[in-house]
Amino acid sequence: MDKLVQRFLRYVTFDTQSNPDNAQCPSSEGQMTFAQYLKQELIDLGLSDVSLDHNGYLMARLPSNIDYPVPAVGFIAHMDTAPDASGKNVKPQIVEDYQGGDIALGKGDEVLSPIQYPELHKLHGHNLITADGTTLLGADNKAGIAEILTAVAHLIANPDIAHGDICIGFTPDEEIGRGANLFDVEKFGAEWAYTIDGGPVGELEYENFNATTADVICHGVNVHPGTAKDKMVNSMNIAAKFQLMMPEDETPEATDGYQGFYHLKSARMSVARSELSYIIRDFERDGLAQRKAFMQQKVDELNSALNRGKVELKLTDSYFNMKEMVEPFPHIIDLAKQAMEACDIEPIIKPIRGGTDGARLSFMGLPCPNIFTGGYNFHGIHEFITIEGMEQAVNVIVTLSNRIALQYK
Incomplete structure (x- = not known):
C-alpha cells in the first residue's frame, strides 16, 4: 500500500x-x-x-x-x-x-x-x-x-x-x-x-438529488443618485425582498437526510440588474417540480407587488x-x-x-x-x-x- x-x-x-x-x-x-x-x-x-x-x-x-x-x-x-x-x-x-x-x-x-x-x-x-x-x-x-x-x-x-x-x-x-x-x-x-x-x-x-439551477434576475433602473427621486429602481432591493421570501428552514444548513432545499449559491449585484443564483434539490421528482413551482409563484407575487422594476426566473434541470x-x-x-x-x-x-x-x-x-x-x-x-x-x-x-x-x- x-x-x-x-x-x-x-x-x-x-x-x-x-x-x-x-x-x-x-x-x-x-x-x-x-x-x-x-x-x-x-x-x-x-x-x-x-x-x-x-x-x-x-x-x-x-x-x-x-x-x-x-x-x-x-x-x-x-x-x-x-x-x-x-x-x-x-x-x-x-x-x-x-x-x-x-x-x-x-x-x-x-x-x-x-x-x-x-x-x-x-x-x-x-x-x-x-x-x-x-x-x-x-x-x-x-x-x-x-x-x-x-x-x-x-x-x-x-x-x-x-x-x-x-x-x-x-x-x-x-x-x-x-x-x-x-x-x-x-x-x-x-x-x-x-x-x-x-x-x-x-x-x-x-x-442522489434531483437537481435544478434557478437564476432570479431582478431588473431595476439606474440614474444619478442626486436626481434619483421617483426615478431610480434599485434592483438590489428587489433581490433582497425575493431572498426574504424563501423559506429559512429549507436551506442546506437546516436540512439533512432526504430533505430537499433551496440554496442561494451566489449573487451579482448592481443598481440596474441583480442576479441571484440558486440551486434547488429534492430526492423526489414531484418534490422538485413543487419547488420549481414555488419559486415561480414567489416571482409572480413579487412582480405583482412591485410598482416599478421586474423579476424573471430561469430554471435549468441539471441531473436526476x-x-x-x-x-x-x-x-x-x-x-x-x-x-x-x-x-x-x-x-x-x-x-x-x-x-x-x-x-x-x-x-x-x-x-x-x-x-x-x-x-x-x-x-x-x-x-x-x-x-x-x-x-x-x-x-x-x-x-x-x-x-x-x-x-x-
Missing part, C-alpha cells in the same frame, strides 16, 4: 481546479496535464486500450484473466477539484497516529478541530492526510484515482485473483456538473460501473436521481455490499446529498452507484482523508472485481 500513498501525494500536486466560466472541455489546462500524466501511468502498468481524447476523457482496460464470460465492470473517478477553494500549490501533510485534539494546518492559525468536525473522535490511531490550511486537499477525487490504480496494480501483480474485464474511466469537470457530458459509454465498454467518489469508509450510494435507473439491477448493489462485508466493512447505504458522474451515466445506460474513498470535508480547506480508509477502498475494489468473476463462474 506504500504505492497508494505515493500516488495520492503526487496526484494532489497537480492543479486541476475546474472553471465554471469556461465552456471548453476540459475547463482548465491543468486537468489535461494531469490526464496526460495518468495516461502514461496506465501505459506503464501495461493496460490495454489506453486512450485520451481531446476533451480530457481518459479510458483504459485491464483484460480478463479467466476463460469464461464475465460482464465487464467499470471503475470511474474524476480528475478535477472543486472551484470552492484553491487547488493550486497543495501542500499535503501526514498526521501519524492521530490521538485527538486540534490538528495544526501549515504555519498559520488554521486548525482541523474535533469540535467543528466530531467525526475526528472516531479516528484516533489513524493516519490522516490534510492540506496546509490554504487550499483544499484534492482527495475529492484524486483519492479515487489513486485507489483504482492501486487496486489494478494489485490485480496485475496477483494473477491468481480472478477478474473479468475491468474498464477504467477518469473524467474532467465533474465538479461543475459536466463530467458525463461527453463520456462515451459505448467506447467505455462496461455493463455497469462504480464511481469511487464517496466519503467515509462504508458509504455505498445509489440515490439515479435510483430509478439502478434499482432495476439490484445485483450491482448486492455485489458491492458483499465485497465490503468480506473486507469487514459495514455498508452504509445512504443518499448522496449532491450529484455525481454516476447519476448522469446511469441515465445514459451505464448503471453506476458510488463507493467510498475514505475522505472528509470535501470542497474546503479542512478536507482530509485517512490512509486506512484509502487502503480499505483498494481492498473493496479488488474484492468486488473478484466476486463479480466468481458470481458468473
Whole structure:
C-alpha cells in the first residue's frame, strides 16, 4: 500500500481546479496535464486500450484473466477539484497516529478541530492526510484515482485473483456538473460501473438529488443618485425582498437526510440588474417540480407587488436521481455490499446529498452507484482523508472485481 500513498501525494500536486466560466472541455489546462500524466501511468502498468481524447476523457482496460464470460465492470473517478477553494500549490501533510485534539494546518492559525468536525473522535490511531490550511486537499477525487490504480496494480501483480474485464474511466469537470457530458459509454465498454467518489469508509450510494439551477434576475433602473427621486429602481432591493421570501428552514444548513432545499449559491449585484443564483434539490421528482413551482409563484407575487422594476426566473434541470435507473439491477448493489462485508466493512447505504458522474451515466445506460474513498470535508480547506480508509477502498475494489468473476463462474 506504500504505492497508494505515493500516488495520492503526487496526484494532489497537480492543479486541476475546474472553471465554471469556461465552456471548453476540459475547463482548465491543468486537468489535461494531469490526464496526460495518468495516461502514461496506465501505459506503464501495461493496460490495454489506453486512450485520451481531446476533451480530457481518459479510458483504459485491464483484460480478463479467466476463460469464461464475465460482464465487464467499470471503475470511474474524476480528475478535477472543486472551484470552492484553491487547488493550486497543495501542500499535503501526514498526521501519524492521530490521538485527538486540534490538528495544526501549515504555519498559520488554521486548525482541523474535533469540535467543528466530531467525526475526528472516531479516528484516533489513524493516519490522516490534510492540506496546509490554504487550499483544499484534492482527495475529492484524486483519492479515487489513486485507489483504482492501486487496486489494478494489485490485480496485475496477483494473477491468481480472478477478474473479468475491468474498464477504467477518469473524467474532467465533474465538479461543475459536466463530467458525463461527453463520456462515451459505448467506447467505455462496461455493463455497469462504480464511481469511487464517496466519503467515509462504508458509504455505498445509489440515490442522489434531483437537481435544478434557478437564476432570479431582478431588473431595476439606474440614474444619478442626486436626481434619483421617483426615478431610480434599485434592483438590489428587489433581490433582497425575493431572498426574504424563501423559506429559512429549507436551506442546506437546516436540512439533512432526504430533505430537499433551496440554496442561494451566489449573487451579482448592481443598481440596474441583480442576479441571484440558486440551486434547488429534492430526492423526489414531484418534490422538485413543487419547488420549481414555488419559486415561480414567489416571482409572480413579487412582480405583482412591485410598482416599478421586474423579476424573471430561469430554471435549468441539471441531473436526476439515479435510483430509478439502478434499482432495476439490484445485483450491482448486492455485489458491492458483499465485497465490503468480506473486507469487514459495514455498508452504509445512504443518499448522496449532491450529484455525481454516476447519476448522469446511469441515465445514459451505464448503471453506476458510488463507493467510498475514505475522505472528509470535501470542497474546503479542512478536507482530509485517512490512509486506512484509502487502503480499505483498494481492498473493496479488488474484492468486488473478484466476486463479480466468481458470481458468473
